[in-house]
Amino acid sequence: MQNVAIADQLDELHDPQTFITKYVYSQDHKVIAIQYAITAIFVGLIALALSGLMRLQLGFPDTFDFIDPSDYLQFVTMHGMIMVIYLLTALLLGGFGNYLIPLMVGARDMVFPFMNMLSFWFYLLSVIVLLASFFVPGGPTGAGWTLYPPQAILPGTPGHDWGIMLMLASLVIFIIAFTMGGLNYVTTVLQARTHGMTLMRMPLTVWGIFTATVLGLLAFPALLVSAIMMMLDKTLGTSFFMPALVSMGESLDYSGGSPVLFQHLFWFFGHPEVYIVALPAFGMVSDVLSTHARKNIFGYRMMVWAIVAIGGLSFVVWAHHMYVSGMLPAFGFFFATTTLIIAVPTAIKVYNWVLTLYRGNIHLTVPMLFAIGFIFTFTHGGLTGLFLGNVVIDLPLSDTYFVVAHFHMVMGVSPIMVLFAAIYHWYPLITGKMFNEKLGKIHFWFTFLGTYAIYLPMHYLGFLGVPRRYFAMGSTDFIPESAQSLNASITISALIVGLSQLIFLYNVIWSLRAGKPAGHNPWEATSLEWQTPDVPPHHGNWGAELPTVYRWAYDYGVPGAEKDFIPQNHPVTDAEQTAGEHEGR
Amino acid sequence: MTIQTDKNTSYAEPGIEGLVADWSSDKQTFDVPWGKLMMWIFLLSDTFIFSIFLTGYMNVRLSQTDNWPNPSEVFALEIAGHHLPLILIAIMTFALITSSGTMAMAVNFAYRGDKRKTVILMALTAALGASFVGMQVFEWTKLIVEEGVRPWSNPMGAAQFGSTFFMITGFHGLHVTAGVIYLSIIARKVARGDYEKKGYAIVEITGLYWHFVDLVWVFIFAFFYLW
Secondary structure (H helix, E strand, O other): OOOOOHHHOOOOOOOOOOHHHHHHOOOOHHHHHHHHHHHHHHHHHHHHHHHHHHHHHHHOOOOOOOOOHHHHHHHHHHHHHHHHHHHHHHHHHHHHHHHHHHHHHOOOOOOOHHHHHHHHHHHHHHHHHHHHHHHOOOOOOOOOOOOOOOHHHOOOOOOOOHHHHHHHHHHHHHHHHHHHHHHHHHHHHHHOOOEOOOHHHOOHHHHHHHHHHHHHHHHHHHHHHHHHHHHHHHHOOOOOOOOOOEEOOEEOOOOOOOHHHHHHHHHHHHHHHHHHHHHHHHHHHHHHHHHHOOOOOOOHHHHHHHHHHHHHHHHHOHHHHOOOOOOOHHHHHHHHHHHHHHHHHHHHHHHHHHHHHOOOOOOOOHHHHHHHHHHHHHHHHHHHHHHHHOHHHHHHHOOEHHHHHHHHHHHHHHHHHHHHHHHHHHHHHHHOEOOOHHHHHHHHHHHHHHHHHHHHHHHHHHHHOOEOOOOOOOOOOOOOOHHHHHHHHHHHHHHHHHHHHHHHHHHHHHHHHHOOEOOOOOOOOOOHHHHOOOOOOOOOOOOOOOOEOOOOOOOEOOOOOOOOEOOOOOOOOHHHHHHOOOOOO | OOOOOOOOOOOOOOHHHHHHHHHOOOOOOOOOOHHHHHHHHHHHHHHHHHHHHHHHHHHHHHOOOOOOOOHHHHOOEEEOOEEEOOHHHHHHHHHHHHHHHHHHHHHHHHHHOOHHHHHHHHHHHHHHHHHHHHHHHHHHHHHHHHOOOOOOOOOOOOHHHHHHHHHHHHHHHHHHHHHHHHHHHHHHHHHHOOOOOOOOHHHHHHHHHHHHHHHHHHHHHHHHHOO
């Protein structure tokens, strides 16, 4: 039986007629993407506010009566979980993945729009369940975002009753939502590309999102299973993760479970999760750098293979989060080795970004500033990762502020920098309006410098041995007084950076109405999403006919070409044919 | 279906060259309907779920200090005065494997366009699946009521025996139940003639899921009942 490629199938899209089907129960990938993005940014702001509260307590202990130790732990937990899962994963994959994949590969929509829509509604439900935990008896869970048992479900941890159950339920719903979306992203990339769009002509954004989605589909099962097992431990009293233990002078009914099993399962999910967040960011930043430096990305093929290699390696490094967990110490050797091997493809990417900038025609636009900022923060966070990947150096630094500084630089700030770059970069496409450049630059400098003001001192706190997740230090012999003044300065910087995000919100909302019309392709980019007949693209994206792709996505500054960029859907000219340089790309 | 003659489309060629041609082609990587590929990817993800369930079970079992009950004794039945170890599980497994056979036949008849036989065979598959779930209910009832096994405790030894048993067979049972519902819906739509135009790939896609559920059972059978 002969199968017809989707790109050749007759258009089966029906334009939505009513307001509800157009903007609420929409099956259009672009509307779903915006719904995802708005929800994710909304919960992200809540998590940002929580981090502000945490910083207030840390910077000025004994000042704020409304923050008690349980509250503090709950803030830590919810901040971490929301930022990692409900903001970064959802915004990068549900938001940008949904918006960009069909447009960049030249499809009219995702292959299964109805399931794509369900994906968003499940995501929204998971967010509601998560936020509901603020209003239940005992409040949200305070177990730390890693939710380690046995403490996560035992009395003494805030939210051990309702909070943890809602958290686990919300995660399960999120995983269902992610699976429905993820199946769509992967299948669309594999099966629904347009004429001439080979895998090796796809923009790196698509490669990053594609690989990250595959990672998600294979890593989230571990979280799903551990969430189910922990729920059973909590509700039915099974002992998967619960050893025999004495709590409050009473021996509990649990016996024979293994807390380390949970840690293995959690980090088998948790480490790929780092790359689920990082890979789309790698991809998007590559495209932003190339476009705004008016130069082809350096080493496209190596960039693709590096993404794939990082994705593969991310499944064999998980126990580097567990050097102090009491697992077999010999494992440390294996996991330290694999962890440091990941530095190789990652370093290839960083060199290639820098070499893309080298002798480029760099336009310091707002997205470009954020992209260059990302190279700084990511290199910085990556280098401290080398410290923590080595067992002997990790042991003294474990559970100190050094770890906090490291992962905030590498998977907190860096993907956020890319998200800002991406939002500013694609804002003219999504809305058809230009944002305010000046406000964008102010926002960048506050965010970028503020990042260093917050996280650089934390490395020193870590070297001093200041433990993380502590409500207050009290009087501790080995921590000097000056650590407290450092903490106060970090808090002030954090509050300033937090508030400066209002500039961004204002800019995004204000420009919707008052921004200058962006017109077609304001950045003069080559990739397909900028070549749609309408800006912003209409339902079905491409009008009557699908585009045909003749070249890779990075033909910037081609010698002899009319302009300094050649869109992917422009046929190869005779002159190029004879020059032969770009043949087959 | 129209035959595509675009020279850019790659068709399956054998060997490495075919693989390279598929992956370097435009439009689509695999020459299958998207639904089928999507089901394969979902099953890959689901494979990870069950692998992690089974790995967790093995970890829990190997780290037990309490005695692990002997499954062939626990799941033995007295039938007509004979003591038959694992007899119920054998029947259940037989029912499920048979249903894979009927499913494969349904796919065959679907592609031939024989609607009546397809529907009958799909219904038979669903019935075999339902009987599997029914037997599982019987097995659970016997274990809970007669043997006194609970998810949190077990008179015969390690409490984790009950925990892992109920969790893993329960999760698999949910998959079978979902499969029965899925099969029934698709069979009804086939009977109604919904796929006359679109083609019957959906029957094969349903079949993929069903075979997967059977295959998982083989692993559960091997690791839980035979170990």
